[in-house]
Amino acid sequence: MSATLETRLGYAPQSAATLAAYLSCIPRVCAILGGDPSAWRIEEVGDGNLNLVFIVKGPMGGVAVKQALPYVRLVGESWPLPLSRAHYEHMALTEQARLTGRLVPEILHYDETLALIVMELLEPHIIMRRGMIAAAVYPKFADDISTFMARTLYFTSDLALTADRKKAMIAAFAGNTALCKITEDLIFTDPYRVAELNRWTSPQLDAYAARWREDGDLKVAVSRLKLKFLSCAEAMLHGDLHTGSIMLTPDDTRVIDPEFAFMGPMGFDAGAIVANFVINYFSHDGHEEAPGARDAYRERVLAMLETIWTSFREKFLDLWRNNATGDAYPTSLFQGVDGEARLEAERQAYMDRLWADTVGFAGAKMIRRILGLAHNIDLELIADKDRRATCEARALTLARDMMVNAGSYRSVADVANAARRLRVEMKSY
Incomplete structure (x- = not known):
């Protein structure tokens, strides 16, 4: 496999240290979380094969954040993978929501550049x-x-x-x-x-x-x-x-x-x-x-x-x-x-x-x-x-x-x- 990873102007993997600043610029997300971003609790919980997944909680509520990495997380950077998969996931979720309503999580924000989707936090699921x-x-x-x-x-x-x-x-x-x-x-x-x-x-x-x-x-x-x-x-x-x-x-x-x-x-x-x-x-x-x-x-x-x-x-x-x-x-x-x-x-x-x-x-x-x-x-x-x-x-x-x-x-x-x-x-x- 080629080890050449996709690069995209403006893309950077998020972390627990950077995510609060990013989300603080999204009014809808701020309204759900409430409080000051410095008090938000952020935990990376991704246990799947491909992506970063964060749980973000504030005084009023929480959200889930999923971000694509330019490689297969299970294997590492030796297996590159395009960030565009987030685009297809967003498109599929949108269509599934239209057809099935609340059988899929609600999308709160989508960032094509960051290959990142903010969704409702499913709890106690x-x-x-x-x-x-x-x-x-x-x-x-x-x-x-x-x-x-x-x-x-x-x-x-x-x-x-x-x-x-x-x-x-x-x-x-x-x-x-x-x-x-x-x-x-x-x-x-x-x-x-x-x-x-x-x-x-x-x-x-x-x-x-x-x-x-x-x-x-x-x-x-x-x-x-x-x-x-x-x-x-x-x-x-x-x-x-x-x-x-x-x-x-x-x-x-x-x-x-x-x-x-x-x-x-x-x-x-x-x-x-x-x-x-x-x-x-x-x-x-x-x-x-x-x-x-x-x-x-x-x-x-x-x-x-x-x-x-x-x-x-x-x-x-x-x-x-x-x-x-x-x-x-x-x-x-x-x-x-x-x-x-x-x-x-x-x-x-x-x-x-x-x-x-x-x-x-x-x-x-x-x-x-x-x-x-x-x-x-x-x-x-x-x-x-x-x-x-x-x-x-x-x-x-x-x-x-x-x-x-x-x-x-x-x-x-x-x-x-x-x-x-x-x-x-x-x-x-």
Whole structure:
């Protein structure tokens, strides 16, 4: 990789020492924080892979500040990354807010030069992944995330948009190539070859990693998924829609961090949700204090996954039936005696194809989180490496089958039942 970092006139990474002076010049932010800037408490809390994240609190309230760095924070300056990703994140958040309201954080200020976004502070929200590791219950989440996916995917697709508006959206997001390249390499390529940044639980999973690098059927399956990711601009995707990109309480859900947004295949976003729920399901064998202690929560995870997909499917179809404003499937073609029946049959077939894509993309997402660079703390926080490897091996085994034999998973219940079966049959890695 080139080590040349992007420079931009006026850009400088912020710090706890400099941020108060910057924010003090933004009236809206000052009104939220209150008091004198010298009294504001600023803490850098970014624990992600790419960016700086600050929490700023004043006497009256708080804000969150996110700033892009010109490199991948997880790796360092040896991996440059363009600051323009903040532009795409701002654009995606704006569109998501228009379509879903308060399912995303409110933007308070955007600075293109500094690649910096000031947003509402989400409190007492926590990252969903951490909540699920602790077996927290989120009764509103299935309804909220299915609404988020249905509305963002449907209304940015050819089913809702005229061709010119759709092509304008493709053009608007086309420049987010560096973030797409990360996905293309880290999800669809590196786990299936020798790559410097790959890592896994070793030596327990050494044999799995070796087999995956020699598995021709799996390489064909992931290559087909990569081709769809590269070429299929179905809708505006969040691009990184996992439980680490969601902050919530039992009563409120917010989807954050859409810097990977682009126009791509809908199944990629849906597959990310499926993957993270399946990973979490398997992970509880490594977190429970006694065997079976989390059986009820495990079943809750799978039940919530089934509700998410079935609700998403129903909501997406309802939007299509009532908002058929796009150039695809024009209603004028489906007039006459059996026109609506034929169109409804095609709607159902469309969702079946979307589910097949979702299954495959979910498998690829699961594999990259175990054999690639960036892992899930659902598994990483399991201290006992043998227990962790057993959870990971189960996830890898299911993921491979979901990719190679996607057609055999006709419903979300099939995925849930396969996860239950593997957990019983695979006693260890």
